Amino acid sequence: EDWQERGAAVGVKKEYDADGRVSIKPVKKGVKDFNFGRTLGEGSYSTVLAATDRSTGKDYAIKVLDKRHIIKEKKVKYVNIERDTLNRLTDHPGVVRLYYTFQDERSLYFVLDLCPGGELLGVLKRMSTFDEECTQFYGAQILDTIEYMHSRGVIHRDLKPENLLLDENKHIKVTDFGTAKLLPERKDMEGRVDFEPDATSDENRANSFVGTAEYVSPELLTDKNACKASDLWAFGCIIYQLLAGRPPFKASNDYQTFQKIVNLDYDFPRGFPDLARDLVERLLVLDPQRRLSLEHARNHPFFNGIQWGRGLWQQKAPRLK
Numbered sequence: 124e125d126w127q128e129r130g131a132a133v134g135v136k137k138e139y140d141a142d143g144r145v146s147i148k149p150v151k152k153g154v155k156d157f158n159f160g161r162t163l164g165e166g167s168y169s170t171v172l173a174a175t176d177r178s179t180g181k182d183y184a185i186k187v188l189d190k191r192h193i194i195k196e197k198k199v200k201y202v203n204i205e206r207d208t209l210n211r212l213t214d215h216p217g218v219v220r221l222y223y224t225f226q227d228e229r230s231l232y233f234v235l236d237l238c239p240g241g242e243l244l245g246v247l248k249r250m251s252t253f254d255e256e257c258t259q260f261y262g263a264q265i266l267d268t269i270e271y272m273h274s275r276g277v278i279h280r281d282l283k284p285e286n287l288l289l290d291e292n293k294h295i296k297v298t299d300f301g302t303a304k305l306l307p308e309r310k311d312m313e314g315r316v317d318f319e320p321d322a323t324s325d326e327n328r329a330n331s332f333v334g335t336a337e338y339v340s341p342e343l344l345t346d347k348n349a350c351k352a353s354d355l356w357a358f359g360c361i362i363y364q365l366l367a368g369r370p371p372f373k374a375s376n377d378y379q380t381f382q383k384i385v386n387l388d389y390d391f392p393r394g395f396p397d398l399a400r401d402l403v404e405r406l407l408v409l410d411p412q413r414r415l416s417l418e419h420a421r422n423h424p425f426f427n428g429i430q431w432g433r434g435l436w437q438q439k440a441p442r443l444k
């Protein structure tokens with residue numbers, strides 16, 4: 124109908140009045156509301172452009188997907204998982220924020236936080252390795268965000284330095300939720316929201332999705348099921364990579380990389396800091412049940428001195444050296 128032509132879309136803006144009552148305001152945004160700028164990057168099914176909201180002057184990153192391409196490549200499920208996941212993760216500084224989605228006859232649009240710092244991978248490549256202070260700060264921000272995602276029943280399943288963007292304050296923003304696992308929400312008697320334990324459902328077994336070779340957990344390779352602990356495995360690989368300048372499991376092809384993972388075939392470069400080594404060794408454990416839990420990772424001595432909570436996101440990022 125006509126609203127599709129205008130590219131208008133119904134998004135909602137939640138506002139709280141004086142006594143904290145939420146009021147839902149329908150916000151119609153469309154292509155016409157933005158001035159599009161430079162291309163920030165390209166994905167397999169998407170182009171991300173910088174854009175400015177003409178009425179507020181606020182800058183955004185807009186991810187544009189071609190409908191025909193999405194349908195042809197059978198990616199409709201992934202697009203709707205990304206939208207549903209981002210709509211569940213709305214109040215944490217470490218997750219890229221989705222403000223609106225809309226479409227016109229040709230494309231789908233995600234209006235997201237602009238992350239001018241680009242990918243953490245790019246920064247790491249330029250630095251070759253991070254020092255302990257930077258690894259501790261970025262590790263803490265990533266861990267804090269994983270805790271939030273898991274508390275909202277979301278398993279990311281593809282955490283890696285390419286999916287960790289930096290905002291204008293050089294703080295972490297996790298992105299790329301098209302391959303996330305959304306645990307079904309369960310409301311208990313008092314209406315509190317809880318999530319089904321991420322038991323291995325046979326739907327999981329049928330799951331063909333595998334993350335990125337270097338960061339895939341052993342349980343996903345051996346019995347095809349990802350669980351919350353799979354994100355902690357990827358976290359261990361990321362901590363190792365920030366300090367070593369390369370991921371722990373890397374071979375000339377994916378099959379050999381998988382062999383290294385299931386055989387826990389990796390070692391630390393000389394000079395790898397002891398505390399970080401202890402943390403990584405407790406995360407890169409084959410059995411997900413014996414892998415360091417989120418709570419224990421937060422309390423690991425490697426993070427001594429980190430103030431968790433809001434302070435972590437208000438402090439200045441350490442200068443990358």
Ligand SMILES: Nc1ncnc2c1ncn2[C@@H]1O[C@H](COP(=O)(O)OP(=O)(O)OP(=O)(O)O)[C@@H](O)[C@H]1O
Binds near residue numbers: 165
């Ligand atoms: N919010 C953002 N702010 C700034 N740059 C972004 C943002 N989101 C994505 N980008 C950049 O755009 C590029 C494409 O991102 P996009 O999520 O569309 O595809 P991708 O996930 O990187 O690729 P693929 O879909 O193949 O996994 C990314 O590599 C990233 O550098």
Ligand SMILES: O=C(O)C[C@H](Cc1nc2cc(Cl)cc(Cl)c2[nH]1)c1ccc(Cl)cc1
Binds near residue numbers: 133199
């Ligand atoms: O407006 C909404 O939020 C709902 C729609 C749902 C939706 N409409 C679609 C049309 C096509 Cl052709 C493909 C996908 Cl994946 C589609 N998903 C939508 C629009 C844009 C985006 Cl980015 C995601 C979902």
